[in-house]
Amino acid sequence: MNVDTMLSTNEVPPSTIQVMKRYLAVNAKHNPVLVSTILFSLLTSAVLSVMTQCLHAMIDDYGATGTIVNMQTAILLLSLALLIPSQYLQQFLGIKYGGLCDRTMRDKTFAIMSQIDMQTLDSQRMGDILSRANSDLGQINATLQNYYAVRLPQQIIGLAAFIVSLLISWQLTLFSLAIVPVIALLQMKISAPLTRFALQWQQAAGESLSIANNLMGGYEIAKAYNLGSNLRHRYDAAVDRAADSGMNANRATLLLSPLGRIMFFLPQIIICGFGVYLASIHHITSGGVMSVIILSVFIGNPIGDFSSVLTDFKTARGCASRVFELWDLPLEPTDGTERKPGGDAIIFDNVEFSYPDKPAVINGLSFSISRGEHIALVGGSGSGKSTAIKLLMALYRKNGGEISLFGNAVEAWSTDALREYISYVGQDTYLFAGSIWDNVAMGNRGASDENIQAAIDAALLNEMDVKREIGERGLRLSGGQRQRVAIARAMLKDAPLLLLDEPTSALDTQAEALVTEALRRLMQGRTTIIIAHRLSALRNIDRIVCMQDGRIAESGTHEQLMMLQGVYYRLYKSQEADL
């Protein structure tokens, strides 16, 4: 496998800017909602600026005239009325944008997962792909949703508040900015013990949980070795430690909460003190001091949040690199076009193929099948039968030679169109959650109820309650019933080429008889390749193609091959001996 196509975990993650750029590009169709969010944030900022200016003028006017009933008051009240809908819309649109992006990202990820090239998929761990598509994607979306709904508007409003505040008094504004880090540092120092106690509590709680897990997970062993009392002592000690740390944390919280409240107001008190000094030397009016204090809250919000924004973005960046790696996996080729079937059904001409980093599995394979012919592919285990079928379905691309289907090279077909002409039934059918009816209907989404019922009848499923839930992967059905659902689905699809990969190999004799009858009906009038292990069942097939080491060893009817006394004869005899 080419190293470039592997999902890795140790590559340098893309920068935050690259992540944002790609996120915005993927979600470009939602830009009008993003722009509206920004516009409403700007409106909120403008309204807040007008409000503080009015307050500024009101306080100063009151000092000069002794009245607060004037034009400023009216504008202030009007702005207040405008602030509520504007802030609501800004947040609503931010959340909506995040939600729309989440949907687009999930749709894109699912679409990519359904198109990943089979060869690439072989080299990946499914759990890893699913975790990228689920938890990593969820983490990015949660971070960015929160950013667009809360933090971006906060930053815009903070910037506007900063500009207005500078215009009122640059000295007081810069002073208020300078004390923010000092206060933040003080807060961190004061709350440090709280963090320590919380951590100790978490550790002790985790320990008690793991002891409880040990007891329940290894219940029989714990009983057999009388470990119950020992585990209980350890559990009690961990619970005591958790209780002590919890108590310490609560005591610290009680002591710290008045301190926290003081810390919240401390910046305002200090700014106010410096403001009074500036007013005393006529650098600012008392209305101005009031306005700067109010604005400092809006300036402080994004600054206070800065470190958590950075942490969130750091995590999201790591997750984004994992999701983008998934998005960048090679997909199935899309260079083919829709073709009309014509010519011979199937031609394999000197085909070569090897799985990545493995010796060749198909070695100059050549055979052809005419329309309507039924052939069986047989051969020893590992001789390449399933691989030949996968090449025909364009799940893998051959390394050499030609494969043509209904008169056109496999590569010339668009994969979707090619697979429209093929029905496949494998060894163990994967069914989707839902009913038998739902699973059969998947064979042809345009089929009428009568056609679905006819397929169910023909696959000998009519004795079953076809509308009942069959559970995850159809686990509430027997193996034979699952195979018959797959046959009904293939029947409804009504494709001209039928590929059957050992469809009865996992069944007992009774189930096999029903499935074989259903298969006989399905094969009627359709070109069929059946991979079969039980050679005794192949007497009525048109032709048997026997493979060895990835090429044809012999081909003919059962009688002809038995007369040859070659590979087929030996396989047949070895099966007879096993019975």
Ligand SMILES: Nc1ncnc2c1ncn2[C@@H]1O[C@H](COP(=O)(O)OP(=O)(O)OP(=O)(O)O)[C@@H](O)[C@H]1O
């Ligand atoms: N996805 C894969 N990646 C790597 N090697 C594979 C893969 N699938 C099959 N092979 C190898 O290719 C060879 C041919 O496998 P294939 O399944 O085509 O044989 P088969 O004739 O159908 O065997 P069986 O009768 O046992 O099902 C085997 O050696 C197998 O280990």
